[in-house]
Amino acid sequence: MKLSKAIAVSCLVAFAFTATAQKPHDPKMDAYVSNLMSKMTIDEKIGQLNLPAIGFDITGPVLSQGVEEKIQQGLVGGVFNTYTPAAVRKLQAYAITKTRLKIPLLFGYDVIHGHKTIFPIPLGLSSSWDLPLIEQTARAAADEASADGLNWVFSPMVDITRDPRWGRVSEGGGEDTWLGSQIAKAMVKGYQGKSFDTNDVVMACVKHFALYGAVEAGRDYNVVDMSDRRMFETYLPTYKAAVDAGAATVMSSFNEINGVPAAANRWLLTDVLRKQWGFDGMVATDYTAIMELMQHGVGNEEQVAKLALEAGNDMDMVSEIFLKRLKQLVDEKKMNVSYIDQACRRVLEAKYKLGLFANPYKFVSEQRAKTQIMNADKLQLAKEAAEKSMVLLKNQNNVLPLKQGSNIAFIGPLVKDQRDLIGNWSGAGDWKKAISVWDALQKQYPSNTFTYAKGCNILDNQALIDKLNPHDAQIVLDSKTPQQLIDEAVSAANKANVAVVFLGEAFGMTGEAASRSDISLPANQVALLKALKATGKPIVLVLMNGRPLTLPWEDANMDAILETWYGGTKAGDAIADVLFGKYNPSGKLSMTFPRSVGQIPIYYSAKNTGRPIDEQQKYTSKYLDIPNTPLYPFGYGLSYTTFSYSAVKLDKTTINADSKLTATVTITNTGKMAGQETVELYVRDMIGSVTRPLKELKGFQKVFLQPGESKTISFNIGTDDLKFYDINMKYTYEPGDFKLFIGTSSQDVKEADFKVE
Ligand code: BGC
Numbered sequence: 001m002k003l004s005k006a007i008a009v010s011c012l013v014a015f016a017f018t019a020t021a022q023k024p025h026d027p028k029m030d031a032y033v034s035n036l037m038s039k040m041t042i043d044e045k046i047g048q049l050n051l052p053a054i055g056f057d058i059t060g061p062v063l064s065q066g067v068e069e070k071i072q073q074g075l076v077g078g079v080f081n082t083y084t085p086a087a088v089r090k091l092q093a094y095a096i097t098k099t100r101l102k103i104p105l106l107f108g109y110d111v112i113h114g115h116k117t118i119f120p121i122p123l124g125l126s127s128s129w130d131l132p133l134i135e136q137t138a139r140a141a142a143d144e145a146s147a148d149g150l151n152w153v154f155s156p157m158v159d160i161t162r163d164p165r166w167g168r169v170s171e172g173g174g175e176d177t178w179l180g181s182q183i184a185k186a187m188v189k190g191y192q193g194k195s196f197d198t199n200d201v202v203m204a205c206v207k208h209f210a211l212y213g214a215v216e217a218g219r220d221y222n223v224v225d226m227s228d229r230r231m232f233e234t235y236l237p238t239y240k241a242a243v244d245a246g247a248a249t250v251m252s253s254f255n256e257i258n259g260v261p262a263a264a265n266r267w268l269l270t271d272v273l274r275k276q277w278g279f280d281g282m283v284a285t286d287y288t289a290i291m292e293l294m295q296h297g298v299g300n301e302e303q304v305a306k307l308a309l310e311a312g313n314d315m316d317m318v319s320e321i322f323l324k325r326l327k328q329l330v331d332e333k334k335m336n337v338s339y340i341d342q343a344c345r346r347v348l349e350a351k352y353k354l355g356l357f358a359n360p361y362k363f364v365s366e367q368r369a370k371t372q373i374m375n376a377d378k379l380q381l382a383k384e385a386a387e388k389s390m391v392l393l394k395n396q397n398n399v400l401p402l403k404q405g406s407n408i409a410f411i412g413p414l415v416k417d418q419r420d421l422i423g424n425w426s427g428a429g430d431w432k433k434a435i436s437v438w439d440a441l442q443k444q445y446p447s448n449t450f451t452y453a454k455g456c457n458i459l460d461n462q463a464l465i466d467k468l469n470p471h472d473a474q475i476v477l478d479s480k481t482p483q484q485l486i487d488e489a490v491s492a493a494n495k496a497n498v499a500v501v502f503l504g505e506a507f508g509m510t511g512e513a514a515s516r517s518d519i520s521l522p523a524n525q526v527a528l529l530k531a532l533k534a535t536g537k538p539i540v541l542v543l544m545n546g547r548p549l550t551l552p553w554e555d556a557n558m559d560a561i562l563e564t565w566y567g568g569t570k571a572g573d574a575i576a577d578v579l580f581g582k583y584n585p586s587g588k589l590s591m592t593f594p595r596s597v598g599q600i601p602i603y604y605s606a607k608n609t610g611r612p613i614d615e616q617q618k619y620t621s622k623y624l625d626i627p628n629t630p631l632y633p634f635g636y637g638l639s640y641t642t643f644s645y646s647a648v649k650l651d652k653t654t655i656n657a658d659s660k661l662t663a664t665v666t667i668t669n670t671g672k673m674a675g676q677e678t679v680e681l682y683v684r685d686m687i688g689s690v691t692r693p694l695k696e697l698k699g700f701q702k703v704f705l706q707p708g709e710s711k712t713i714s715f716n717i718g719t720d721d722l723k724f725y726d727i728n729m730k731y732t733y734e735p736g737d738f739k740l741f742i743g744t745s746s747q748d749v750k751e752a753d754f755k756v757e
Contacts, residue, residue, distance in 0.1 A: 053079070529553075
């Protein structure tokens with residue numbers, strides 16, 4: 001039984017991805033590291049594997065004690081959560097002046113959507129479908145982080161996820177493998193630049209390897225149990241894309257995969273990652289993940305130390321179990337010392353590649369910190385990114401853009417808010433530097449006719465507030481009663497031509513350890529909306545949140561809905577510009593918005609089933625109480641203008657391995673404003689040796705059109721675009737009938753048929 005599973009798995013691995021050839025090593029680096037290692041004691045080697053936290057932030061139990069002393073004893077390879085040139089210089093000086101071998105430290109940090117200039121949360125950025133923009137934000141983040149002493153960022157997070165209950169959907173690029181893979185590449189390129197020769201780049205860390213986005217029931221840290229086919233086809237390619245783009249490091253994830261925790265999973269971290277994909281960089285665990293292996297129930301402290309190292313982790317983040325246990329394992333001949341050597345070599349290689357041996361203070365420059373951090377270019381980029389990330393979900397009767405000079409009531413707890421604008425995982429970002437929507441409006445329209453009412457607290461569920469406030473939520477209930485707040489808002493709306501209401505999730509309701517079973521707006525916010533609806537005034541709902549929400553009532557009752565995510569440092573200015581039409585919204589959802597949590601997991605690339613939905617037939621695949629369709633599908637997003645699509649034309653209707661077809665479509669701006677459209681390309685393989693999704697994204701293009709203007713755009717499709725894991729887990733295409741779709745969302749498309757020989 002065991003043997004046959006082992007054979008099945010190894011076949012799968014052999015076929016799963018074309019093995020990437022191991023990159024040739026730099027002989028100079030090899031010689032340097034070998035020479036250094038020949039001088040190192042086993043304690044010094046183990047010290048290199050230790051990655052404690054020291055400094056400002058924590059995401060788990062505070063375990064790292066006496067870090068400064070340990071650095072001086074040569075028992076630390078890198079630290080995270082310390083930044084600023086002064087703080088980094090101090091710790092680096094301990095390593096360089098107090099330790100025997102003067103091995104420099106790595107300095108890591110969770111730079112997730114910007115370092116100090118905060119860009120929209122990654123889910124928001126992915127809604128821009130703008131890869132050059134996403135790359136630029138990572139480049140800017142790397143420039144700032146490296147100017148602040150850092151040389152390693154724990155990003156990109158490329159976990160594909162189809163469960164918006166999971167709080168960490170905010171940190172990634174959504175549900176789609178193809179789009180997620182492009183984003184993964186763009187971010188790695190942005191962080192690492194062209195080479196590590198300059199001092200404005202950082203090492204990327206691809207996380208969380210692997211499948212963390214598929215935790216059962218959307219509950220954080222939960223188990224993942226997944227078929228090999230789904231794993232290789234849908235969930236692993238984004239990590240592979242990041243590795244292929246040259247990511248220097250990888251972080252193993254908290255979750256288990258089919259019974260084996262990722263942090264102890266040699267098949268994952270060694271067979272797939274290194275042997276099949278040719279990854280030759282360094283792997284770090286997630287926060288205390290080795291310690292958590294004991295809770296997973298796969299061993300005692302000594303056993304989990306051995307499991308984690310032998311699996312392929314090189315650095316132990318915060319557990320300090322490597323430090324405590326590895327030497328003893330070797331002394332007692334329970335583990336081969338070569339595992340320690342191998343991990344130590346990878347850590348030293350990372351330092352060598354970064355140029356830290358040549359100059360341990362390469363990334364420490366007060367001058368760069370002054371000129372690079374939050375400079376005008378970065379702030380401008382943050383504004384552009386915030387604008388391009390917003391998704392217009394509804395706009396009945398063109399209530400948006402707002403008309404200057406009209407009486408507008410701005411209502412809601414997020415109108416004057418600054419903290420939530422920068423969202424969760426906002427790293428070293430200072431929310432006090434984020435300009436609120438209200439301040440942006442006052443600045444831009446000094447002689448305005450705007451009124452303000454808070455309307456409600458962001459939350460009034462005390463039990464939830466008590467969970468969020470210890471983690472920086474700073475939710476203080478208003479001294480007015482909920483009814484007084486609503487009455488004020490209703491009175492403001494009654495006096496206005498339109499009410500613009502800012503609601504959503506407090507930022508702490510998203511991110512790590514922030515799963516929700518109910519992903520609707522908080523009840524007190526809905527009560528406010530219902531009272532405002534009763535005024536009969538047009539209502540624009542502006543959302544700030546970190547996940548798809550269930551909004552069926554809001555969709556039916558609001559006149560317009562603008563999704564702004566948490567837009568970052570410049571969100572206030574960007575939102576003001578979008579509301580008044582200075583920027584015409586162009587974002588498209590990268591993750592499906594369900595009607596109800598009962599539909600989860602819901603994603604556009606679903607399968608047909610043997611009994612596809614038929615409302616007239618009882619025994620078909622559907623719900624009794626709601627439609628199968630989402631509220632807002634993947635790829636959906638409106639503009640202040642409208643676009644029409646011509647029929648799709650194909651230059652040929654049959655292709656083979658040596659030929660490609662070209663599909664063309666003409667897009668016309670049929671509205672009154674200039675605007676940008678993202679044109680999406682999907683395919684469906686009609687018959688396969690295994691069932692294929694109803695649609696798979698294979699490309700997109702952006703087109704900017706003046707009113708009345710048309711442009712013809714074309715896509716090429718070849719057999720490489722049609723590959724999948726066949727019945728034998730061979731990555732190939734299969735001849736037969738296909739459909740090609742081009743359109744404005746995954747559900748609104750024009751189609752054409754073609755064949756593959
Ligand atoms: C998170 C990682 C993060 C790490 C270090 C963990 O709790 O899962 O994404 O990089 O903490 O802060």
